[in-house]
Amino acid sequence: MAEPLDDAAITGRLRELPGWTRDGGQIRRRVRAPSFMAGIELVREVARAAEDADHHPDIDIRWRTVTFALSTHSAGGLTGKDFDLAARIDEIAARHGAE
Template identity: 65%
Template sequence: MAETLGDGAIAARLTELSGWERSGDEIVRTVTAPSFPEAIAVVDEVAQPAEKADHHPDIDIRWRTLRFALTTHSAGGLTARDFDLAEQIDQITVRRNAT
């Protein structure tokens, strides 16, 4: 099982990410895609690394707006796995022009 990160480590990792914020035991980010089909394409692309890592974000879709939330439920908090997937989500959203 992955180890949870302390507050200092979480704060440090957040400085490495674009637009992510801590909300309790989650990190969250909201982006807006150019269109609804593009928002769905972002979700579809995020599914690939999430499935590969067996670590799945909570995703809320509201038209072109996507909200991603990450936490490691099995560890009871934030772990390196959350930040690793957040980095991959960032790469996907940049490539898909979701800001």
């Protein structure tokens, strides 16, 4: 099982991920896709990456706005898995033209 990160480690990892913020025991990012269908394709690709990582974000879709929330529930907080997947989501979002 992944070990929860302490506050200093979380703060340090967040510096590497512009656009992500801490919200209690999770990190969140909201992106705006160029179109509704681009947002859906973004979510589809993130879903594949999440399956590969065996780590799944909460995803909220509101027309072109997609919000991702990450937490390692089994560890009771934030772990390196959350930040690794957040970085992957950033790569995918950039490829899909999401801001």
